[in-house]
Amino acid sequence: MNMKVTVEISRVLAAIRPGLAERVELDLPEGATVGDALAAAGLVQGLWGIVVVGGKVADVSTKLSPGDKVAVFPPVSGG
């Protein structure tokens, strides 16, 4: 069974890569992780810094549930 997940990409991060949308709706297989969602949204490793799912900090191995919103932010770029 598949589940619907939304990836919300911070605007400043979306601007880094032409064609990267700020909001991506995904249909992922059950048991999919944050890493699967980010890859499906076109985000290669190293491009993002913070990932938040349901208000909690997550990492690539975090398992997703149907309807989850995955918010992605760029890595810090310093003062």
Place this chain on the structure above:
Amino acid sequence: MREMHGYAGTILRVNLSTGTVSREPLAEDLVSDYIGGRGFGAHFVYREVPPGADPLGPGNKLVVAAGPFSGVFLPSGAKTNFSAKSPATGLYGDSNIGGHLAGELKYAGYDAIIVEGRAPVPSYLFIEDDKVEVRPCEKLWGMGAIKTEKALKDELGDEFQIATIGPAGENGVVFASVNHDIGRQAGRCGMGAVMGSKNLKAIAVRGTKSVPVADMAGLRKVADEMFSALAANPALKVWQDQGLAQVTTWSNSIGALPTRNFRQNFYENAEALSGERMRSDIHVRDKACFACPMATGKYCRARYRGETVFLEGPEYETTALIGSNCALGSIEEVAYANYMCDELGLDTISGGSAVAFTMECFERGIITKEDTGGIEARFGSLDAFVEIVKLIAARKGIGEPLSRGVRAAAAAWGGGSEDFAIQVKGLEWSGYESRGAPSMMLAYMTCDIGAHHNRAWSITHDIAVGRNVIDGKAAKVIELQHVRPLFDCLGVCRLQWVELGLPLEYYARLYPAVTGRQDTWDDLLVKSERIWNLVRAFGVRERADFGRADDQPPRRFYTEPVPDGPLARSRITREDLDRLLDEYYDLRGWDRNGRPTAKTLERLGLGDVAAELLAMGRIS
């Protein structure tokens, strides 16, 4: 006099040699051409510091400037810019500081302070609204930077905002910092040494006035939207918890964490230096700059040899340059080393780099225990770190050449150490090893003050479009070199934009609401490009041989492949670097020697600068 919206309306000029204090109305063309902050600094340093002036002589000038957004109702209008001719580079230098100083300066009635000359005795500058005094303070001379802040707060009261220097600044260490708010620094380019050379131990400010704005209702609307957007941002909590320390793990994972004097870009022990460890092991309290919801300041506790100290930090740059770059073993060790640098008044970036350079020279046998006065200067030794920075601040023993920066130390020690003196233009490289990030490498090479990351930070661009790709990278670097320093002109922090993704449109809307001026964001970017070229022109006017040779990274980066980690064996070639520079100069309208053409300067409204440099035969 017409009220100038967004500005206090007055420049304070203090000549320390004569003790004269004067006030100048803020000129309309200064505001419309240079905005504030870094722009004011670049303008006054170019116009008023004569070519050839000794950076540590009375002829240099220190410009301390807020911007139109400083102290105004919006997120983190907290940035104060310090500019002068830099003793580290001999070129224009600037560095900015957060905390609570920028607004206070404007509440006291001043947009900027220009400090000239040299006080006959150690002094501090006292400013309380219209009362401005140069006060002798022999008893503070020699005191640590943070202890000095405490001493002045005890005497003057908590409402005074205070910038201080430590012994390193007094002694003329070229990477001495200006310190404020218990552990925030304008660390780069030796602004603390410029203060010290003027016998100026501190600046203390308190103000009770208002900063006028053009459209308070409009400002409140935009600011409210910004504060609401930040409050609703899911990443805010991460920032509030870890601040900038969170990046250490990421930087290591992508092969950018400076390790063992930038020989490596991956630290096997990075977990011990992570933001999580900072939070769990040493964190005491979150600490914010003025009107900032992010509160990236982390007040921490560190113990070393029976002594317990408190400090703000370490944030990422410090963790990288002191931690992995000197191969220290824990975040608490980094924190203690951070504390030592803060008290001595040393930039943790250049300071960490100087120690790492010393350690590499020692391990290679270029210097010995005889040179170090018995210090076992090996990677991983906090004891060695502490002893070396003390020598640097005092400018004694090996600390003397090091106090002039790693470029000078390499010249003194030889043995091929120039190749791994990690600097550009005499300024030590900050926290991103860039052999696997060509645009970031170019950003460091061309940063106007030397090897600093803050003008253009583009590693994610390299990752997004390809880490070996060269074409198109220069355009990205130039774009960032205009937009990011704009925040340093406006006197506002850019973290809310670059980290939390607050759209730039907010800042574009703030500008007319605050100032009443109708410039679009693109208009402001042109001003930022003007400032960039004025700073470049300073170097061209300063030195007949200034140019492309000043934009080179250390040889290590194009001769030694990365030895290990995620980017093992990757390298950047000499040819790649030349292509990057050619493309960069062409896009900027500079010649292939990196000098702005007269046409470019004229396009940017710098016709008089073009005429001056043409007459000197420096440009064509």
Place this chain on the structure above:
Amino acid sequence: MKLDLDRCTGCKLCQLVCSVVNFGENNPKKAGIRVVSRLFTDARYDVVVCDQCGVCIDACPVGAISMEDDVVRIDPDMCTNCGVCVETCPNGALFSHPDVDYPIKCVACGECARLCPRGVLDALADVRKVAS
């Protein structure tokens, strides 16, 4: 009234917004609230603000202070700016400013509580509820 001081980061947004809302100016000294840094001594921040206790009402020699809807208010027209209330306030929560001819104090508008990024001032928002 209990403020969650342990969460305060010393950003002073409360002081700034107070001056914006109540005076239409950017001026944290023209505010009815103060953030005090105690980092050097106790590694924390303090917030000083009126808890509407009313001690100043009886202290005022000209009767310019009164309680309205649970909020202590100073009538600027009656106030002679003698400073007795400032001296009397047990919390030190009345503030003199050179450009304002009466002491400035919290009027429980709740704006600082609304904007505080850490919820330190939630208790002040409650006062507003009582007041309205």
